[in-house]
Amino acid sequence: MEFSDAIWVQAAAFLGAAFSVGFGAIGAALGEGYAAGRAGRAISKSPELSGPILKNMLIGQAVAESAGIFALVIAMLLVFIDTDGRPLIDAFAYLGAGLSMGLSAIGSGLGSGFPAAEACQGIADNPPTQAAISTNMLIGSAISQTPAIFGMVVAFMLMFVDFTSQPLWPAWAALLGAGLSMGLAAIGSGVGSGIPAGSSTLGMARQPSAATAIRTNMLIGSAVSQTPAIFGMVVAFMLLFIDWSNVPPWPTWAALLGAGLSTGLSAIGPGIGNGLTAGEAAEGVARQPEAQGPITTTMLIGQTVAQSTVIYGFLVSLILLFIQQEPSHAMTEWVALLSAGICMGFGGIGPGIGEGIAAAYAVRRIARDMSQNVLLTRVMLVGQAVSESTGIYSLIVSLLLLFVI
Amino acid sequence: MEDLTIVPKWILTLGGYTLEFNSETLIMSWIVMGILIFFGWIATKKISILPGPYQTLAEVMVATFEQLVADALDEGNRHYFPLIITIFLFIWLSNMLGVIPFLSEPTKDLNTPLAYGILGFFIAHYAGIKTKGFKAYASEYVQPMFFMAPLNIIGELSKVVSISFRLYGNIMGGSIIIMVVSHLVYNLVLPPLLNAFFGIFVGTIQAFVFTMLTLVYISVQTK
Numbered sequence: 104m105e106f107s108d109a110i111w112v113q114a115a116a117f118l119g120a121a122f123s124v125g126f127g128a129i130g131a132a133l134g135e136g137y138a139a140g141r142a143g144r145a146i147s148k149s150p151e152l153s154g155p156i157l158k159n160m161l162i163g164q165a166v167a168e169s170a171g172i173f174a175l176v177i178a179m180l181l182v183f184i185d186t187d188g189r190p191l192i193d194a195f196a197y198l199g200a201g202l203s204m205g206l207s208a209i210g211s212g213l214g215s216g217f218p219a220a221e222a223c224q225g226i227a228d229n230p231p232t233q234a235a236i237s238t239n240m241l242i243g244s245a246i247s248q249t250p251a252i253f254g255m256v257v258a259f260m261l262m263f264v265d266f267t268s269q270p271l272w273p274a275w276a277a278l279l280g281a282g283l284s285m286g287l288a289a290i291g292s293g294v295g296s297g298i299p300a301g302s303s304t305l306g307m308a309r310q311p312s313a314a315t316a317i318r319t320n321m322l323i324g325s326a327v328s329q330t331p332a333i334f335g336m337v338v339a340f341m342l343l344f345i346d347w348s349n350v351p352p353w354p355t356w357a358a359l360l361g362a363g364l365s366t367g368l369s370a371i372g373p374g375i376g377n378g379l380t381a382g383e384a385a386e387g388v389a390r391q392p393e394a395q396g397p398i399t400t401t402m403l404i405g406q407t408v409a410q411s412t413v414i415y416g417f418l419v420s421l422i423l424l425f426i427q428q429e430p431s432h433a434m435t436e437w438v439a440l441l442s443a444g445i446c447m448g449f450g451g452i453g454p455g456i457g458e459g460i461a462a463a464y465a466v467r468r469i470a471r472d473m474s475q476n477v478l479l480t481r482v483m484l485v486g487q488a489v490s491e492s493t494g495i496y497s498l499i500v501s502l503l504l505l506f507v508i
Numbered sequence: 509m510e511d512l513t514i515v516p517k518w519i520l521t522l523g524g525y526t527l528e529f530n531s532e533t534l535i536m537s538w539i540v541m542g543i544l545i546f547f548g549w550i551a552t553k554k555i556s557i558l559p560g561p562y563q564t565l566a567e568v569m570v571a572t573f574e575q576l577v578a579d580a581l582d583e584g585n586r587h588y589f590p591l592i593i594t595i596f597l598f599i600w601l602s603n604m605l606g607v608i609p610f611l612s613e614p615t616k617d618l619n620t621p622l623a624y625g626i627l628g629f630f631i632a633h634y635a636g637i638k639t640k641g642f643k644a645y646a647s648e649y650v651q652p653m654f655f656m657a658p659l660n661i662i663g664e665l666s667k668v669v670s671i672s673f674r675l676y677g678n679i680m681g682g683s684i685i686i687m688v689v690s691h692l693v694y695n696l697v698l699p700p701l702l703n704a705f706f707g708i709f710v711g712t713i714q715a716f717v718f719t720m721l722t723l724v725y726i727s728v729q730t731k
Contacts, residue, residue, distance in 0.1 A: 176688055245710055246717075249674065252681030259684050319576075323724055326717045330670040336677060337669060395579075403728060407663055414662050488653075 108194075112186040115194035119201025120181035123258070126205030126286075127174025127212070130293065134167040134216020141220035145227035152230055156223050159237055163219020166244035170212035170251040170293075177204040177258050184262065192266050195275040199282025200258035203339070206286025207254025207332075210293020210374070211247055217301030218243035225308030232311045239307050239318055243300025246325045250289035250296070250332040250374075257285040257339045264343065273356030274347045280363025281339035284420075287367030287448075288335020288413075291374020291455070295328035299381035306389025313392035320388045320399055324381025327406045331370030331377070331413045331455075338366040338420050351430030357437035361444025362423040365501075369416025369451025376409040376459020383463040387470025397469055397476045404480065405462025408487045412451035412458075412494040419447040419501045426505070435508065443504040450497020457490040515617070533617040540601045540614065569593065576720075580727045585635060588726055595624060596719040599675070603711030606683055607703050613711075615679045618672065621718070625672035628722035629664075636729030645729075671721050678714045682706030 142160035146153045181197055222240035226233050261278060269277075303321035307314055342359060384402040388395050423444060428436075465483035469476055518529040551566040559567060573593040577586060599615060606613040614620045637645045649660045686706055690699045 173685065176685065176692070179692065180688065241709070242713055245705075245713055249678055252685075253677045256677055256681045256684060259688075316579075319720060322713075322717050323720055326674065326721055327670075329674060330666065333670045333673045333677070334666070336673055399724070400728070400731065403724070410663070410666075411659055414659065414666065417666075418662070 108191045109186050109189060111191060112189045112194045112197065116181045116184050116186060116197040119197040119199075120178035122198070122201035123174045123178040123181065123205040123208075124171075126202075127171050127178075127208035130209035130212025130214075131168050131171035132212070134170075134213045134219070134297075135164040137213075137216045138163050138167065138219035138223065142223040145223040149227045149230075152227055155230070155233055156226050159222050159226055159233075159240070160219065162237070163215075163222055163240055163244060166241065166248070167212055167215040167219055169248055170208040170215065173251050173255045174204050174208045177201070177255060177262075180262060190267055190271075192269060192271050192274055192278070195278045196261045196266055199278045199280075200261035202279075202282035203254045203261065203285040204251075204258040206283075207289030207293070208251045210290040210295075211249070211251035211297075212293070214247035214250075214293040214295070214297020214300070214378075215244035217297040218247070218304045221301040221305040225305050228305075229308040229311070232308050235311055235314050236304055236307050239304045239314075239321075240300075242318065243297070243304060243321060243325070246322065247293060247297040247300055249329055250293040253332055253336045254285050254289050257281060257336060257343075260343055268348070269346070270348050270352065272352030273350065273359055276356035276359040277342040277345075277347060280360045281342040282363075283360075284335045284342065284363035284367040285332075285339040286335075287364075288338075288370035288374070289332045291371035291376075291378075292329045292332035293374070295331075295374040295376070295378025295381070296325035298378035299324040299328070299385045302382040303385035303389070306386055310389045310392060313389060316392050316395050317385055317388050320395065320402075321381070321385045323399065324377075324384050324402060324406075327403065327410075328374055328377040328381055330410060331374040334366050334413055334417045335370050338362060338417065338424075341424055345424070351428055353430060353432050354437035354440055355428050357440040358423040358426075358428060358444075361441045362420040363444070364441075365416045365423065365444035365447045366413070366420045368445070368448025369455070370413045372452035372455025372457075373410045373413040373459070374455070376455045376457070376462070377406045379456070379459040380405050380409065380462040380466055383467045383470075387466055391470050391473070394470055394473045397473055398466055401469055401476070401480050401483070402462070402466050405458070405465060405483055405487070408484065408491070409455055409458035409462055411491060412454045412497075415494060415498045416447050416451045419443060419498070419505070422502075422505055439504045439508045443501040446504065447497050447501040450500075451494055454491050454494035458487040461486045461490065530617055530619065532612060533614045533620060536602070536605055536612055536614040537620065539611065540598060540605060543601060544597055569597070577723065580723050582639075582730060585639065585726065585730050588631070588635065588723075591631065592719055592723050595628070595722055596715055599624065599718055600712060600715035603679055603715055604708065606679070606686075606711070607707040613679050613683065615675055616683055618676045621672035621675040622668075624675075624718070624722075625668045628671065628725060629668045632722070632725040632729045633664075635726050639730040667725060671718060671725075675714050675718050678710055682710055 218240045222236050225236045299321045303317050306317045384398050387398045465479045516531045518531045520527040551562040577589040602615045605611045649657050686702045
């Protein structure tokens with residue numbers, strides 16, 4: 104049987120569509136299920152409020168669903184895209200588009216389930232604040248959709264930007280890497296922006312008078328949790344729009360794939376970690392509104408430190424993208440480049456979450472005892488520095504693989 | 509559907525250098541500026557104790573943002589309030605522009621958010637040096653240990669990247685989903701709802717997030 108390029112492109116588009124909806128459905132379904140579960144619990148606590156709780160659950164689920172709908176839209180476009188006469192490079196673009204959209208929808212779907220769930224609980228706890236709770240839930244869910252929207256932007260560019268001027272080698276790895284970088288990086292940030300959205304919604308029920316302070320704190324905390332996804336998007340853009348025609352195909356393709364994996368994987372941890380910190384901060388402001396100043400400051404310091412592993416990942420990506428490789432077909436060369444990316448990528452996950460937990464507890468204690476602000480911040484920084492060390496080991500091994508081997 | 513990736517340009521050759529201007533972004537920014545200047549003029553034309561509708565609107569906005577700035581900044585740095593409210597109004601109005609047919613958001617072009625991100629970055633650092641003095645400002649970069657300096661510098665620079673790409677990604681993503689879904693449903697029923705959610709709702713939230721982050725960056729530097 105003879106395969107033309109167009110058939111491969113068509114097959115890749117179908118596979119991309121499957122990745123998009125397949126992965127994309129995971130997050131939305133989990134998030135909606137969690138919301139429904141918490142709604143059931145809230146209704147059993149105060150059955151007389153079943154009407155408003157049910158209505159709220161449905162609205163929250165509808166917003167959580169939108170991550171899945173983005174994935175569906177991209178999948179529809181991929182299924183019906185016209186592949187006649189398209190070059191083979193588009194096969195990798197479509198595959199990358201599916202991965203970018205599908206993976207990025209996981210985090211956002213799950214993340215926007217949190218505010219929906221906590222809103223049901225909040226209405227049962229404090230029915231008169233229903234309007235404020237619903238508004239906050241909508242804002243929080245919309246913010247949690249941001250990483251999925253980034254994934255969709257990259258997927259859309261992969262599908263509709265013309266890559267015919269790029270050589271198949273090594274550009275295929277760049278396109279696949281762009282999809283992986285964006286998709287993976289958005290997972291953590293999606294979950295991470297959902298956590299503060301959820302705890303701020305519950306906080307609104309606890310302390311309606313501090314609504315503005317809680318909402319502002321949530322917006323800042325969620326926005327910072329999205330920084331890792333933004334790094335993923337920046338790397339994806341560089342992979343998409345740099346001209347690869349003047350570089351040696353071997354071993355550059357491995358560097359490009361490694362660049363995508365490095366930032367993509369290492370962004371998962373800091374995204375979740377930052378979200379944990381921001382969640383405790385939103386809860387802390389609701390508990391003790393007058394501590395808003397020290398809580399926000401400590402949250403921002405803790406988040407900045409927790410973000411350092413994704414900055415390492417970004418650094419390794421930049422080195423992989425911009426250092427000119429010597430042409431070589433030797434297996435050791437390309438495996439070393441790919442391994443550098445994988446090493447930093449996986450190595451960044453743990454420290455990001457760990458440092459986020461350290462910062463979350465510091466913020467939590469400051470919300471209970473403002474006077475210990477300085478001491479708690481110092482303990483947090485020392486603890487974070489120690490849990491950072493494994494991330495630094497990964498960075499060292501990555502740099503060794505890049506420059507010594 | 510490729511029309512989102514094509515940018516209309518004015519090309520100008522000046523002494524051997526080719527300058528490219530994104531014409532759509534520029535024209536839309538001028539429209540936003542025109543609306544803002546017109547609103548400022550009409551709201552302050554007849555200032556009276558019994559305010560007219562435009563004056564009331566302006567007073568509500570000024571009072572809200574004055575409170576936000578007062579919460580975030582110390583007494584000596586309150587003069588950044590006009591900057592903060594201007595950034596919000598410009599970005600908010602820019603995001604709203606996409607809802608109107610034939611107009612598009614200037615914030616959909618990365619250059620606009622990036623310009624505001626860089627502006628906020630320099631103002632925050634200027635405010636930091638002015639409030640704390642250069643020595644205290646510089647010593648923050650070697651916290652908690654001296655070898656963290658490169659990391660701190662990258663961390664500071666990454667703020668510009670993250671603040672501007674967040675706005676750009678949201679607005680660009682919103683316009684893509686509006687365009688693609690409207691196309692898929694033959695412009696029936698859904699487009700107004702999509703415009704309400706991605707245009708008005710997300711646009712307002714993102715304008716507010718951008719403004720609050722600029723404010724927080726200034727407040728972190730000055731404390």
